[in-house]
Amino acid sequence: MDKTYNMIKVSVLVLVVVGLIIGVQHATQAGKSSGTPEKAVAVLYPTAKNQVHGVVMFTKVKDGVKVVADIEGLSPGEHGFHIHELGDCTAPDGKSAGGHFNPEGTPHGAPTAPARHRHVGDLGNITAQKNGKAHLEQFDSLLAFVGAHSIVGRGVIVHAGKDDLTSQPSGAAGSRVACGVVGIAKK
Ligand SMILES: [Cu+2]
Numbered sequence: 001m002d003k004t005y006n007m008i009k010v011s012v013l014v015l016v017v018v019g020l021i022i023g024v025q026h027a028t029q030a031g032k033s034s035g036t037p038e039k040a041v042a043v044l045y046p047t048a049k050n051q052v053h054g055v056v057m058f059t060k061v062k063d064g065v066k067v068v069a070d071i072e073g074l075s076p077g078e079h080g081f082h083i084h085e086l087g088d089c090t091a092p093d094g095k096s097a098g099g100h101f102n103p104e105g106t107p108h109g110a111p112t113a114p115a116r117h118r119h120v121g122d123l124g125n126i127t128a129q130k131n132g133k134a135h136l137e138q139f140d141s142l143l144a145f146v147g148a149h150s151i152v153g154r155g156v157i158v159h160a161g162k163d164d165l166t167s168q169p170s171g172a173a174g175s176r177v178a179c180g181v182v183g184i185a186k187k
């Protein structure tokens, strides 16, 4: 009888230990998944009376973020392409997304300009072919997924016209034809 009781005691102990190990593993995995995002995505929808739509992927790479965009429904040529301050596409004209994402209080500029001569959100232009489709692959050293430069939860805007990369405060790129919000994506 004593032996059986001891067996049960050992079995319970083993179960408790196994349970603890699994619990700790779970907690560790949960911690990992809530850590620094490595990928983010914005699905762009047309603003009122527009057909422009597409997907922008942001991937963490060494010393920055790689941006890959596929947009369609555009007029041929260059279109201003920016991260805007707010991830709010509720206004029919996209104005609810606010101005360019500018956490450093710098002037508007080209994505290739030094950090002090561009907004963090200045991604320049995206160029559409005759068929209205645009593909862009661009590395950016200022974008981030955490901290002051984090683009997560902010807006992505495509404009009707070209960003001249110099006019203040936003490159004179005209109206907003598509709007999306940057969200955390699966790795
Ligand atoms: Cu813009």
Ligand SMILES: [Zn+2]
Residues within 6 Å of the ligand: 082, 100, 107, 108, 109, 118, 119, 121, 122, 169, 170, 171
């Ligand atoms: Zn700007």
